[in-house]
Each structure stands twice: as C-alpha cells, then as structure tokens.
Amino acid sequence: MCTACENLVDPKQIKLDEVIIKYQYENGPLIPILQEAQEVYGYLPADVLKRISKGTRIPLAKIYGVVTFYSQFRLAPVGRNLINVCLGTACHVRGGANVLDVIEKTTKIKDGETSEDRRYTLEIVACIGACGLAPVMSINGQVYGRLEPENVAEILAKYE
Amino acid sequence: MAENQRILVCAGTGCASSGAHKIIDVLQEEIIRQGIQDRVSVVSTGCHGFCEQGPTLIIEPQQTLYTQVKPEDVPEIVAQDLVGGKLVERLLYIDPLTKKPATTFANSNFFAKQVRVVLQNCGFIDPEKIQDYVDNAGYKGLTNALKMSPDEVVEEVKKAGLRGRGGAGFPTGLKWSFCRNSPGNKKYIICNADEGDPGAFMDRGVLEGDPHSVIEGMLIGAYAIGADEGYVYCRAEYPLAIKHMEIAIAQAEQAGYLGENIMNSGFNFRLKIRAGAGAFVCGEETALMASIEGRRGMPNVRPPFPAQSGLWGKPTNINNVETWSSIPHILKNGAEWYTQYGTEKSKGTKIFALTGKINNTGLVEVPMGTTLRDILFDIGGGIQNGKAFKAVQIGGPSGGCLPDEMLDLQVDYDTLTKAGAMVGSGGLVVMDETTCMVDIARFFLDFSQKESCGKCTPCREGNKRMWDILDRITKGEGKLEDLDTLENLALVIKETSLCGLGQNSPNPVLATLKYFRSEFEAHIVDHKCPAHVCTALLTYSIDAEKCKGCGLCAKNCPVGCITGEKKAPHQIDEAACIKCGTCLEKCKFDAVIRL
DSSP states (O other): OGGGGGOOOHHHHHHHHHHHHHEEESSOOOHHHHHHHHHHHOOOOOHHHHHHHHHHHHHHHHHHHHHHHHHTTSSOOOOOOOEEOOSSSSHHHHOOOOOOOHHHHHHOOOOTTTTTTTTTTEEESSSSOOOGGOOEEEETTTOOSSSOOHHHHHOOOOOO | OOOOEEEEEEEEEEEHHHHHHHHHHHHHHHHHHHHHHTEEEEEEEOOSSSSOOOOOOOOEETTTTEOOGGGGHHIIIIIIIIITTOOGGGGGOTTTEEEEEOOSSSTHHHTOOOOOTTTTTTTTOOOOOOOHHHTTTHHHHHHHHHHHHHHHHHHHHEEEEEBBBTTTTBBBBEEEEEEESSSSOOOOEEEEEOOSSSSOHHHHHHHHHHHHHHHHHHHHHHHHHTEEEEEEEEOOOOOHHHHHHHHHHHHHHEHHHHEEGGSSSOOOOOOEEOOOOGGGGSSSSHHHHHHHHHHHHOOOOOOOOOTOGGGGGEEEEEEEHHHHHHHHHHHHHHHHHHHHHHHHSBSEEEEEEEEEBBBSOOOEEEETOOOOHHIIIIISSSSSSGGEEEEEEEEEEEEEEEEGGGGGBSSHHHHHHTEEEEEEEEEEEETTSOOOOHHHHHHHHHHHHHOOOOSSSSIIIIIIEEEEEEEHHHHTOOOTTHHHHHHHHHHHHHHHSSHHHHHHHHHHHHEEEEEEEEHHHHHHSOOOOTOOOOGHHHHHOEETTTTTOOHHHHHHTOOOEEEEOSSOOOOTTTTTTOOOOHHHHOSSSSSSEOO
C-alpha cells in the first residue's frame, strides 16, 4: 500500500500555523490572524477557527463573536466571482439601486448570497472610494464605473 | 524645448479604477520610443482630487492639466506636447460654467479657488518615496518640535486653534494636554483612519498621496504627549492606503524618523498599522480601541475617557488622519501662520469630498468659513446636466441635508451644527431635483441601523423603527401622524444613545423633516413621489398612440419586460418592471409615460 501521503500536511495549514506564530508576542493579535487566515482559505471554516483558538488560547466562543461582528469575515466560501455593488451615498443618488436590481434579476441572488452553481457571490458595500465614477461595482477587484442598468448584464456575462 | 519635465499621473483609487496604471505603462513606453527618457520622468502620484475628470495627469513645470486621458491618447500627448511643445487642446479641462478650456491646473476654477495646505503634496509627490516628501520640507515640523519642550508643542497646537477633523471638532491641543497630564509612563496615540462615512474619502486621499505627513504629525503628537507607541487603524476597504502607509513606515524606520533615539533627541516611537474589518462603528474612539485589542468593536461608556484609560487601560490619544496631517504644517510654519485661515472659532483649512450630482466630483480644500455656495458652484462647477439644485447633504449619516436658502452659510463647526447639519468628516453629497429627500432619509437610516453595534437599545431598536416608518412612507403607506412619531423617536434616540453613532443617526431625518416636510406630505397624502424616485409610487406604461414600435426600449430594458411586434405599439409588463427609467430615457418619441 502506498503510504506517501501519510506525511503530507495541508499547505494551507502550514501557512495558518505560521500566521499564528507570527503574532504570538503581539498585543491583540486576533483580528490580524483572522484576516490572514481568511486570505489563505478564502473564508473561515470551523476547523480553522478551532485551530486559531488552540494556537492563541483565545476561547472559541470569543473568536466566533468577533468573526460574526465584523462584516469582512465569512463563515461560508464565496463563489467563483465576487460582485461588490456600491450603495454608498454618491452611488445611491446616481442610481446604484437600479444597478443592484439588474444584478439581482440576472444572477437570481441577493446580498450575501452565492448562486447555486457557485458562479457569483453578491455583496453590497458602502463606498469603495470611486465616488467620481458612481454608480460603481467591482467584480473580483476590477472596478466598473459610470454604470447604466442596460449594460450591467453584459459585464456579468463575461465572468464564468 | 529641452527642459526637464515631470508627468504626474494620478494613481489614486478613483483614477486607478479608470485605467491610470495602463496610462503610466504606455507613457513610459512612448517616452522611450521618442527618445526623451533622459529629460522626462513619469511619477505615479496620489489623488489629484479631480476624480470626476479622471484619469488626470499634470505636466510640470508647465502645469498643464489633461483630463479623462485614455491610453490611446498617450502617443499624441508625448508627440505633440512633450516633444512638439504644443498643447493637446481636446484633453484640456473645460470649465462647465465658462465653457473655456483651462490651460494650466492653477487657472482652472477647480484648483484656483482652493487653499491646499494638507493636500499640498497629494498628487505632486511620489507617495512611495520618502525622499520626495523630505525634498518638499518634509519632517521640518518634527525637527522644529524636537527643539521645543513637549509643553511648548502642546501650547503651539492650542494656539493654532486646530479642531478635530474627524467630525466633533474638539480642540486638538486641549485633547493632547489631557493625555499628556494623565499619570502613567506608558501612553499610546492612535490615528483614526477608519473613514466609514459613505461619500467621504479625504482621509484615503491623504493616506494614499502623502502618508509621511500623517507619520510626521503622529511623531510630533507622540513627542508632545509622551507616547512611545502608536497605531494607524485603517479600514480594510482602502488597500492602497494601507500599502502606501506600510511602505512609508518602513522607509521612515530606515531613515531614522521612527524607532529609537529619533534624530538624536532621545525620543523613541514605534508605529504599527491595524486594518479594520468592516464595521462603521469602529470609527468611534472606544469601539476602535476595542477592535485593536481584538474584541468586538463596541463603544464603552465614558468616563473614563481614553485620555485616562484607553488602549489596554493606558492613557491614549486619538486623532483622525486629516488632524494628524495638519500638525506638521503648524509646527513648520507656526501657529500664527495657521490662524490666518478660517473663522474666529474654526481655524485653518478643511478638506471636503464633493460627490453626487455635481460637475466636479473630487477632493477640495478650502479655508474654514468658505460658503457652501462657493464650494459647490465655484469650485464644484455646479449641478450636472443643468438640473436644479435641491439640497446638499453634509456630514454623512450623522449630518443633515441643507436646502438652497442655506447655501450662503459659512462652513464652520458651530454654524453648521446650529443649522441642523454638521461638518462631520466633510462629505458633501449634492442632490438635484431628481433626488427624493424621503428616500435619502431612509437611505441614511438604513445605513445607521445596519451599522448599529446593538449594544444600547435606543440605537438598536429606535433606528430600526424609524427606518420602518420611512420605508412605509416611501411605499405610500404612511400616515400624517408618522411624522410626529419620527420626530419623537429621533429626539429620544439622540438623548439616550451611548455613542456618537446613535446620538447623531437621527440627524438626517430631523433635517429633512425641517427643510423638506412638504415632500414627506406628498408621499403620505397624495401618494406621489415628487422626484419620481420611490419605485412603489411609480408606474411606467407606453402610450400606444405615440409608440412607433421602434423597439429601442425593449432592446435596452435590462430585465426584458417590454414586448411588442416591430412597428406596432409595445407593452410593459408591470409585474416584471424594476422601474429603472431606462425606457423613458431611450424613447425618442416621448411614448413612455411615468406616473
């Protein structure tokens, strides 16, 4: 029987342990650790939270409290394409809600949801700082500005 | 023409998202192709402030300003201007009021009427190079401060009359003295860069474009207060600001401005960055400190004030980015110089972020006391598409909307608070006749009630109830007595909430009720939205007589709810219609009716 994989450790877990060690002498390390862990895994699975709890000796309940307080942290994985629609003030007065409407109708998901085929995750954000280009959305970090409802579907279609 | 030239390309978040990096790449290639790389350099700078016209670039020393530049324009700029010495007229900025092109940035209305103190380096230096900052009198303020005693530095800041730029307007020098006089040998200072107000981005502009000015301000503050450790708490939504700050801190450490025995003065200071994790309430001092400590960002009851017991129970002083960034200028040029700007009780300059239905969206810096009319119409270039001005929202979710008749107000802390708004962080969102004020009030409450941390009842429950009422009104289901209930609720929430979020969240509602009550009444009594915004009160239909059956509406409808044969009148499926108004805009025959 092949035993080659017995000594294998998940490379993500190695990174996670490095992160925990990096902050071991830091005051108030929890949020930076969670942020870097989310960068490694894309979200914060329960096992990761348990490992952070063990490594930092911070109770799991407290970690869960922090994770659910801040909107940046995710307990579920995101889809292949993350759509951030800005509904900050500038985007709101320049018609951001219409853009959101079209996205919701096209992707059939609402704020915070991921489509069943995992193609899209939709998140509403309050200001990505491109107010001059309002209304804006970003997909996987690429910003699309001066949007009109009629050309939104076309942009979405580009993301498989 | 053989003189040395610098091309300053804005690579702030706004211009970067409209393609500034591509422009920089093409510029560099093109300059080499034309063989002028020895005398022309390309600098990637922070925000020029002129976001509406982005991507923008400025050519020095001529000060030529090119706007809305596309990569395909670059060869023409290089060949015609840099090599040929002739302006590329079609890329110059056209003033929306005079319709004349501005040949230099200094003679465009947008820049000419500003007084740039805090923003003076933004857009003119490379924020990733400490030498650029030092060459522009950087760290001079620190040098001066280290020659004074800490008490003298506090006095100087007091004399300058600087007030906290984060919103509340508390005198900075006084705040410092509280922390300085607090017993204890370990003290912290914090830079609040958790700029959460939607529609405000001046702190981002400064962090991205001139990070060393914040570091220098904090160094001076730390020396005056007696702190040896500091944090910059920056919201995670500003990745570029965090990156530039990280680079700046590393360079300042290497150059000996941060660390042990700074400039041989015996003074030590370390600075760290903490990224926020997406919670608006963390802009509140005590919540911010809880967040740095790794806890849920919930505010605490004061006293004790942070100056007595702050971060990890130690005396702590918090100021925001713009405040810290003003400090080096005060120490460099003296308090007297600083007080030449501003009004009797509000000294210096303030940065405002212009957004909404205004021609020149962007960052502008003016002396305190400038009137709103000057900011919006002279610098801001007036309202987009020739529409009528309706209101300006100032101070974000904690501020209020001011109507036309208040435009001649001098902008300072006390005048605005009296008028029912507040300077807040300095976001100015302009609204025209197509903006519904009830919808705006609901929008801000929606924001506040979602961002409420939930610790105290008035804010958690009260804002939700107010939102419910406003939502009902926008759907045409409101009652007249709702307006009294709103006012009552608002006053209770203001009086009894724990922190600034709750105490100020009813302001947008109170101000709109005060100045735009008739719009609320139109929604309630006539079931009409005068601005045609509230979708529940709108119906779209097609006038069969006017419709030529061209199909333009059906082609552009984003949800495909318009059907009809070619050359025959079309119909709108009301159930599927999202009421976006695209058909109304596209129809050439005025056949779309909006009721």
